[in-house]
Amino acid sequence: MITSLQNPLVKQLRKLQRAKERRNQRLMLLEGTHLVEEACAAGMPLVTACHTTAWQQTYPQLWSVLMQRAIRVELVSEEVLQAIATTVHPDGVVATAERTLGSAQFMSPTRAVQLGVALETIQDPGNLGAVIRTAAAVGVDGLWLSVNSVDLDHPKVLRASAGQWFRLPMTVSGDLSRDLQMLKLQGVQLVATVPTATLTYWQVDFTRPTVVLLGNEGGGLSSALLTLSDVAVKIPLAAGIESLNVAIAAALVLYEARRQQSFTEVLPR
Template identity: 55%
Template sequence: MITSTRNPLVKALRQLGKSTKARREQGLFLIEGTHALSEAIATNFPCATVCYTEVWQQKNPVLYGEVLERAEQLEPVSEAVIKAIATTMNPDGVIATLPLPDSARDSGINSIGLVLETIQDPGNLGAIIRTAVAAGIDEIWVSQDSVDLTSPKVIRASAGQWFRANLRSQGDLVQTIETYKKQGIKVIATNADAELTYWQADFSQPCLILLGNEGNGLSAELAQVADLAVSIPLENGVESLNLAVSAALILYEAKRQRDVASLD
């Protein structure tokens, strides 16, 4: 059992939780907690190292058995070590490292794709990923100047749905959008000044939805490649909605329209 917080493995894992650079150098990222580990196992995501306390093992015998079959390395550790590695205040006794995913294969857009530009809040990004999976979005492209997709906060905010999302970190979003436009995919941007409300747009055909930075919205460069822009009406005196809330409204309107169209 590892009991020292000065252990080399413990030091390496602590860096994974704190630093994008460390994650890239080690080729690994960190997940925390039973729920995240369960989702990783359920989606057949490979596990590198799993650190767990004896109490956690006793409480989770079935999951422990699955981890025993899947993980490359299992390390029993003390409660103090778990707390030293964790990025949360009250870890529940298990932490794992997973290999950084390869770039997702472009599987095409059958219904809705989502493009996210310069998202800075990991909580927002995680919540959007969670909603997108629930709404059946095909793919999610995230600009490379956004918060790191493998940040523990992003994964935690996704409530485990990170492992079910088709995520792509993209350097040139304009090129990606133009490629899909040539395939007949409609591109719908969000713009607070747009006259067309989001429920007036037609999401029944395959389309890309563009969402921008929390404070500044979409860049002019991305807004210009859209086929149309939509807004979310707000009462006087209300400046804006939280980005994740805006995403949920639009994605579920798109889902509603597609579900209705499928009944015709």
């Protein structure tokens, strides 16, 4: 059992709490039973897994999976696990995985898109994780994230996604305008969410292939993406309300789009 905070592995894993170190080590930090379980279920190879005695006794089946899935599995003290984790009350297990392996996030450029979502300058990891969770629930074909957003593999993003991070095709776009322009050339409609738009989101035809564009609450979408979009829509708000959480906005528009698309799928030919 590892009990010392000065252990080289412990020092290495503690560094992963910082974005720079996650990039340098090319590792992502998976915290908690549910997230580790979802990673294993999605077939994601794990590099290291650290767990406490109590956790092993509570989850013997998942521990057996970790022994097969992870390159290295270590029993650690409660104090060590607390030091590794970013959460205040970790539940007994933390694992790492390579950033470039085992995730659906690396989406093929030629992937067919019936419904997708593009996010620009999203800064709150909880919001991003919630959008990912919603997008996966809706069954979108892909998610594009601008490079100036919060890290896609931020620990809080992973946790807020409730494990759906591993199941949703995603990509971090170095040039979101270029990537969206390529989608337009493939016949995909770009629908921008804008508070001042004339149309409400349920007045748009979502039966054609569509990518919904969302910006952060403070700045909204850039002028470049607004210019590129085919249609702008708004979500009606009561007087005195400035904006909705981006995850709520995404849920409303994406579910309306899926409702329309599902309705057409069952119409008689």
